[in-house]
Amino acid sequence: MPSLGADMEAATLREWMVKPGDAVTRGDIVASVETTKGIIDIEIFDAGRIEQLLVVPGTEVPVGAPLALYAPAGGESAAAPVALTPVMRAAEPHAARAVREPVSGRAREGPGQRARASPAAKRRADEIGVDVTRVSGTGPRGAVTLEDVERAAAEAKPPAADMRSAIGLAMSRSKREIPHYYLGTTIDMTRATAWLEQWNAAHAVTERLLDSALLVKAVARALETYAEFNGFWLDGRFEASGEINVGVAIRLRRGGLVAPGLTTANELPLTDLMRELQAVVQRARGGRLRRTEITNATITVSSLGEDGVETLYPIIYPPQVAIVGFGGTVQRPWAADGKIVLAPLMAATLSADHRVSDGHRGSQFVNEIARLLQHPEQL
Secondary structure, eight states: OOOSSTTOOEEEEEEESOOTTOEEOTTOEEEEEEETTEEEEEEESSOEEEEEEOSOTTOEEETTOOOEEEEETTSOSSOEEOOEEEEESOSSTTTTTGGGSOSSSOOOOOTTOOOOBOHHHHHHHHHHTOOGGGSOOOSGGGOBOHHHHHHHHHHSOOOOSHHHHHHHHHHHHHHHHSOEEEEEEEEEOHHHHHHHHHHHHHSOGGGOOOHHHHHHHHHHHHHTTOGGGSEEEETTEEEEOSSOOEEEOEEOTTSOEEOOEETTTTTSOHHHHHHHHHHHHHHHHHTOOBHHHHHOOSEEEEEOGGGTOSOOOOOOOTTBOEEEEEEEEEEEEEEETTEEEEEEEEEEEEEEETTTOOHHHHHHHHHHHHHHHTOGGGO
16 A cells, blocks of 8 residues: 555545456556545556455555565566556545446446547636546437536535545644744835736747746745755655655645645756746646655745735644745735835745754845745746
């Protein structure tokens, strides 16, 4: 049973997609499990043949316990513990549970197969997080219609408190175990706002940027200098990460949130980062996050500016050691070049682990983020 986070202790096996004797290749979906994060599909690392299924569906299995035995391709006939990795299909709790049980007798399509569905049905399924490959269609030749998607969503259980409880447990652990300290500053976004307007006016729609891309990139670039904020507290010590993977807190439509990581965000050009950010938001809200996106974030950025919040003080997500918060941009009087002007201002905060860093280094880190945002052309 693979782990999907430091707080995961067990999960319930829901379904096997294979049987003994089946040949498998790298990336094949072999099982699904249920955690507080939702229904998660498990894929296999290596090619081979399934020898034995060790767990009956409906069984709760602790992390690390073997689920099946398989013989590697080209290897000896003796079976070995199966190598599994989870791929998230339903980031929203229970969103996929109802659509895994077809309402009609049409056979469910196998993993990776394309479902026949109308454009309207596909569009609506993406909006509300329904996997059309798991919906039984009532249209011509079993095609999934818009009504089928709406019915599947209606039959899904209301968002349970599972994810909210898991978030609460993680945050309680964070506040209990991590000695937080908090810093805040106000950033003059005049140059960043003007630069964004000029950029977007000069580029095609597909290459236009939102300020969220600038925020993520500024944090990622600042981490190149202040590496003590980029990594994990594990086994009583800090382990710096070799990559800068910025997690982005995303609110889910059915309640709860996830914070998938953008891999090597410091190295991505802004246009590529913007595309990755849009894609990961769509996958998160559509219930199609991958395991690496769930587990690889080395720091998190949280922004509530679009909700009208001016300042937030986020809680560190363990085992990370820092989280950066951004509020919305607000027009306020500001002293600049010896004059009082009306300027777009943004509040930025840092919550960090005092076991790894201190207020002096934290203030330098925050000031570097502010400096980079005032020179967006350097991003």
